[in-house]
């Protein structure tokens with residue numbers, strides 16, 4: 001369930017942020033020769049060129065003062081042409097800079113998301129994270145949306161951040177040369193006050209941003225829930241209540257968004273007062289304050305007589321050049337302040353992605369400790385894997401006890417059992433007694449509380465396979481449904497494989513699907529869950545089972561939506577194909593297909609019975 005109360009500690013721009021940010025940087029720049037590094041270096045190069053051109057453009061007005069005061073027509077013409085050329089070069093360079101930024105964003109997103117996917121889909125981490133862990137909200141949103149936004153923000157700020165120290169140093173030196181210590185200190189003072197106010201205002205923004213992202217995820221999840229369960233909701237005519245609940249989530253989200261905007265308003269007002277922030281705010285206080293400050297700082301050496309020997313033309317040229325240097329220096333600081341808004345977003349996303357990475361790595365490590373072969377054991381891609389089955393036993397359970405994750409009460413106590421080939425086992429019991437949970441323990445989704453469970457045949461086609469209670473249909477063609485979870489095991493087999501698939505679809509009673517889809521490999525534009533009836537879904541899962549032909553098939557109420565007759569036909573086919581069945585079900589009609597029955601009685605009790613023979617063992 002993605003809707004969770006996270007109970008997160010307040011995220012800050014702190015040491016933890018730096019650690020998480022560094023670990024993300026290692027993913028974005030895995031090695032010196034990586035294409036991301038090359039792209040970033042190119043971006044830096046282009047940004048430096050842009051700065052050089054901007055410097056030249058900034059000096060042009062002061063050169064105009066000089067040329068015009070000398071009434072030099074020839075130089076004036078040259079200067080006009082030079083200025084136009086510089087402006088054209090500047091616009092081309094800025095477009096290239098933007099283009100590289102976009103490429104870098106896509107490339108970073110690819111690296112980061114694929115890294116998250118690798119850890120998320122490793123073993124059964126995605127299951128543990130989504131079902132058993134309660135400390136991470138909306139992992140799907142963190143992977144799909146937060147990673148995207150982080151890369152976008154980083155790509156927009158990275159080059160500016162790296163280039164800032166150089167531009168600031170250069171313009172500081174220039175400003176010092178023109179105005180001396182007093183001018184320089186005035187501008188630095190201006191920046192320091194802005195930074196302090198900024199830091200105070202930024203703290204709550206990071207926290208609210210994180211809250212907003214969580215609520216966005218919850219809101220989207222609600223819509224996804226309606227999308228997936230539209231028919232069931234419609235049967236209840238639940239439009240009104242669902243509208244109310246969805247609006248409730250929307251309102252919570254919008255309240256947080258408004259609160260975020262209120263907090264940002266103070267940042268903007270402050271920025272508007274001290275610095276220029278961003279174009280939508282247009283002409284603002286900064287322009288006036290900055291330009292006035294630039295004249296104030298040059299006035300000091302002028303009145304002190306430092307430039308007494310200059311002609312009026314030279315002096316006006318100097319004043320113009322200094323105005324540019326001071327305003328640009330303030331602008332460099334402003335960009336840093338401007339980046340602080342972006343940085344607060346980056347901090348929010350970094351914490352969310354950092355937390356997710358820490359948790360999935362932790363889950364992966366724990367699972368690896370319990371089951372070192374986990375990563376490779378579920379790789380169905382190699383043919384060799386299917387040929388290794390030799391054991392005549394599927395599971396050996398010794399004194400096994402287990403409970404559900406949120407409770408201390410044991411569902412089953414000290415169960416000892418061997419599941420052997422050709423001995424079909426039926427698992428029965430009342431609702432909630434832990435039948436499906438036993439299958440979870442057998443499949444290592446849950447850890448036993450006590451005792452041991454050993455899987456003595458490998459997991460996969462020709463080994464052991466599970467059919468879960470809810471039929472799982474993947475996105476893709478009919479062939480992909482049937483061969484799931486194989487990706488494409490017989491890529492070159494062509495018609496040989498086609499014949500098998502057609503035969504098994506026929507045996508499962510869903511050959512009509514070929515007509516509906518238009519062929520095994522036709523892409524369908526529908527959601528399989530919306531168009532197939534529950535019975536058809538179960539039959540399709542049986543076609544999958546026939547195709548994969550495991551030695552042991554573990555079926556969790558796999559025929560609950562079918563008639564007894566259809567159930568009999570499917571069970572007989574499984575047996576003809578040589579499968580040993582471990583079935584979970586409520587119908588007494590299932591007994592005739594099994595040799596042994598394990599009944600879970602609740603409160604940890606169980607009993608094992610040989611079917612049509614006397615009771616064998618009782619706990």
Ligand SMILES: Nc1ncnc2c1ncn2[C@@H]1O[C@H](COP(=O)(O)OP(=O)(O)OP(=O)(O)O)[C@@H](O)[C@H]1O
Pocket residue numbers: 131132404405406411429430431432433434435436437438
């Ligand atoms: N992810 C989970 N977290 C917490 N409790 C769970 C979880 N999954 C199942 N449970 C609880 O564990 C208990 C056993 O569930 P289980 O699915 O094994 O029941 P079952 O015997 O298969 O029932 P049914 O016949 O209805 O399928 C139930 O009380 C259930 O609510």
